Amino acid sequence: MSVEVILRELTTGFGQTMMIFALTLVFSLPLGMVVYFGRTSRFWMMRELVKLYISVMRGTPLMLQLLIWYFGPFYLWKMNIGGSYKLIAIILGFSFNYAAYFAEIYRSGMKSIPNGQYEAAALLGYSKQQTFLKIILPQVVKIILPAITNEIITLVKDTSLVYSISYIEMFAKAKQIAAAQTTVVPFFVAGVFYYITCLAVAWVMEHIEKKFDYYR
Amino acid sequence: MKLLEMKQIRKAFAGMEVIKDISLSVSEGEIVAIIGPSGSGKSTLLRCATMLETIDGGEICYLGKAATWVENGRTMFPKKEERREIQSYYGLVFQNFNLFPHYSVIKNIVDAPISVQKRNKEEVYEEAKKLLAKMGLADKADAYPCQLSGGQCQRLAIARALALRPKILFFDEPTSALDPELTGEVLKVIKDLAAEHMTMVIVTHEMNFARNVADKIIFMDKGVIAVEGAPDDVFASDSPRMKEFLGRLSKE
Numbered sequence: 001m002s003v004e005v006i007l008r009e010l011t012t013g014f015g016q017t018m019m020i021f022a023l024t025l026v027f028s029l030p031l032g033m034v035v036y037f038g039r040t041s042r043f044w045m046m047r048e049l050v051k052l053y054i055s056v057m058r059g060t061p062l063m064l065q066l067l068i069w070y071f072g073p074f075y076l077w078k079m080n081i082g083g084s085y086k087l088i089a090i091i092l093g094f095s096f097n098y099a100a101y102f103a104e105i106y107r108s109g110m111k112s113i114p115n116g117q118y119e120a121a122a123l124l125g126y127s128k129q130q131t132f133l134k135i136i137l138p139q140v141v142k143i144i145l146p147a148i149t150n151e152i153i154t155l156v157k158d159t160s161l162v163y164s165i166s167y168i169e170m171f172a173k174a175k176q177i178a179a180a181q182t183t184v185v186p187f188f189v190a191g192v193f194y195y196i197t198c199l200a201v202a203w204v205m206e207h208i209e210k211k212f213d214y215y216r
Numbered sequence: 217m218k219l220l221e222m223k224q225i226r227k228a229f230a231g232m233e234v235i236k237d238i239s240l241s242v243s244e245g246e247i248v249a250i251i252g253p254s255g256s257g258k259s260t261l262l263r264c265a266t267m268l269e270t271i272d273g274g275e276i277c278y279l280g281k282a283a284t285w286v287e288n289g290r291t292m293f294p295k296k297e298e299r300r301e302i303q304s305y306y307g308l309v310f311q312n313f314n315l316f317p318h319y320s321v322i323k324n325i326v327d328a329p330i331s332v333q334k335r336n337k338e339e340v341y342e343e344a345k346k347l348l349a350k351m352g353l354a355d356k357a358d359a360y361p362c363q364l365s366g367g368q369c370q371r372l373a374i375a376r377a378l379a380l381r382p383k384i385l386f387f388d389e390p391t392s393a394l395d396p397e398l399t400g401e402v403l404k405v406i407k408d409l410a411a412e413h414m415t416m417v418i419v420t421h422e423m424n425f426a427r428n429v430a431d432k433i434i435f436m437d438k439g440v441i442a443v444e445g446a447p448d449d450v451f452a453s454d455s456p457r458m459k460e461f462l463g464r465l466s467k468e
Contacts, residue, residue, distance in 0.1 A: 119268055120314035124328035124380065125303055134331070138318045215317045215360045 006177060006186050013170035014193055020090055020159045020169065025152065027095035032102025036110070039103055050103075057100035062093070063161045069093040070165045090162050094155070101151055109144035110136070142212040149205040153198045160194075217280050219244050219384055219415055220265065220306075226273030227257075227264055234260045236439040237273075242384065245413040249426035249447075252436035253461055258419045259311075261436070262388050265417070266308045278305045279383075304333070307377030311389040313369045315361040321372055322348070322357040325379045333380065340379070347375040351405060367398030371405055378409075385409070387418040403429075423462070427451060435461070 038050035057065070070089040073079040113136055121131040160171035168176075170193060174186035220242040227235040235257045242248055250258045263269040265276060267284060275285040283302045285292050293299055316324055325344040329335045348354050351371040353364075361369055370390055377385055387406065391399040403425050409416065410429050420426050426433055426447070433450040435443040435458050443453045451462070 114314075116310060116312060116314035117316070120310065120316070122268070123266060123308045124376070125300065125332040126328065127332075130331060134327070135316055142318070216362045 003185060003189070006189055009173055009177060010170050010186065010189055010193060013168065013173035016167070016169035017159045017171070017193075018197075020087075020094065020162060021155060023091045024094040024098055024155060024159075027091065028098035028102055031095055031099035032106055035099050035103035036106040039107060040110075054100045054103065057097050062097050062158060063164045065097055066090065066093040066161060066165055086165060086167055089165070090167060094158070098151065098155060102148070105144050105147045105151065106140070108147070109140035112143055113139055142209075142216075145205065145209050145212065149202065149209075152201050152205070156197050156201060157194055218242065218277075219246075219279060220417070221277040221280075222261075222265060222274065223277075224274040225261070225264055225271055225276070227260055227269060228272050234439055235264065238436075238439075238441055239274075240434060240441070240444075242415060242417060244383070244415055246415055246432065247410050247430050248417045248432045248434060249430035250417065250419045250434045250436060251421070251423065251426055251461075252434075252442075256436040257439045258436050259388050262308070262386050262417065262419055266306060266386055267303070268308075278302050304380065305383045306386060307380055307382035307384075308386045308388065309370070309373050309377055309390050311392050313361075313366075313373045313393075315369055315373055315376070317361050319360075320357070321353060321359050321361070321364070324361065324372060325376050328376070329379050344375070344379055347378055350408070351375045352401075365398060366394045367401040370394065370398075370402045374402075374405055374409075384415040384417065387416065387420070389419050389421065391420070391422060423451075437461075 035050060035054070038046050039054065041047050041050070066089065069092050070086060073081055073085075117135055117139070118131060121135045126135065159169060162169060163172040163175060166172070170190055174190040177186040178184060218241040220240075222238065222240050225235055225238045226233065238257075238261060240248070250261065252258050260269060264271050270291045271284060271286060272291070273286050276283045281298065281302055282294060283299075294302070316327075319327060322341070322344055325347060326337075326340045329340045329343075330337055345354070345357065348357055351374065353368060353371060353375070356364065356368065356372075361372065364372065370393075374385075374390075390406070391402050394402060399422065403422065406416070406418065406425075407429055418426070418430070428447075430447055432445065433443075433447050434441055435450060435453075435455070437457050443450050443455045443458050445453075450458070453459075
């Protein structure tokens with residue numbers, strides 16, 4: 001099998017990889033915000049529950065979580081699930097896992113805003129909502145960007161974990177071809193794909209960071 | 217009617233009484249300077265007056281309207297609309313400015329009048345430009361706070377507070393974070409406001425400034441008002457604590 005064919009095969013797989021990547025970001029970034037609000041809720045029951053959720057998400061392998069999301073409904077409740085459920089399980093698994101990490105990043109960003117900003121906003125008459133949206137959030141975004149970049153880059157590579165539930169994306173394709181053709185070339189090609197994607201993510205994020213360079 | 221009345225204010229942090237039964241009132245156009253050693257409760261008193269801290273006893277009124285009071289050990293507040301109304305009567309200038317770093321100089325000033333007071337945008341910008349000129353910051357409108365000196369930051373903070381047209385302006389050690397030269401810049405601005413009969417309560421360690429600009433001086437010590445009166449009387453007071461405080465200052 002020529003490199004050209006391997007490349008073509010992996011490119012179609014890469015589409016799947018990117019879809020998992022993009023959908024996970026779309027859901028986990030806002031979901032992380034919800035988790036953050038739960039983590040810092042006024043009600044201790046809520047706080048403790050969300051803390052437990054975060055510790056489970058961080059304390060167990062993502063691969064294991066994917067297996068549970070995928071097989072759980074059938075083995076636990078004998079639910080009959082169609083073939084399309086596999087992608088849903090993947091997006092659920094990734095989104096809930098990454099939301100836990102994002103929530104903690106948001107929390108670190110919120111904590112680094114000096115109390116004086118809240119006090120100044122209160123004195124100027126801003127409502128709680130205005131203070132958060134106009135004064136706090138824009139500053140938090142600037143602070144957390146480097147940590148978010150880290151997570152997004154990790155996500156690019158973590159998409160390969162879906163091979164554990166036999167979802168065919170780029171990495172699974174590479175494994176298939178490598179096994180069938182007894183060659184490591186597809187692994188190298190896949191590696192280049194991942195590397196370039198991460199490079200692109202880093203490049204984009206650096207530009208966003210630069211947009212926030214106008215102050216401090 | 218008194219612009220501000222604080223009656224028998226008490227405030228404790230974790231059982232430590234920081235303010236013990238302090239009463240003070242400020243009339244329209246009056247300038248009150250609060251002096252005293254660190255830890256005497258000066259800043260806490262301002263923070264109570266501006267509702268950044270809740271009081272544990274007493275009552276605070278602005279123009280006769282109760283802003284907060286204590287009933288059966290519970291701190292009470294008026295209804296939301298009245299609270300907002302009372303809040304618009306006062307402004308506070310912080311020791312460390314607390315400017316919004318992500319807003320330009322002009323945006324720091326205009327944002328609250330536009331988005332909180334819902335005033336006309338053009339009118340607010342016009343007024344902000346005048347305020348900037350008054351503060352000697354006319355050429356800095358599009359700069360960001362991080363590009364300003366400490367003195368410029370504090371003058372901007374004063375402009376930001378004035379833009380909301382408060383009836384009374386509180387200053388919490390406005391020059392303590394500044395070197396002597398920058399201190400002079402900021403004190404000059406406050407003196408200009410004094411000449412316009414702006415009602416002000418100023419917590420400060422600048423004794424000469426307090427003496428020159430204030431109508432009334434309050435010397436606080438260990439959570440109580442130790443001496444109170446016209447500047448010359450207070451500085452000539454034979455209170456041993458006051459003498460000790462001033463003596464220590466002049467020795468420095």
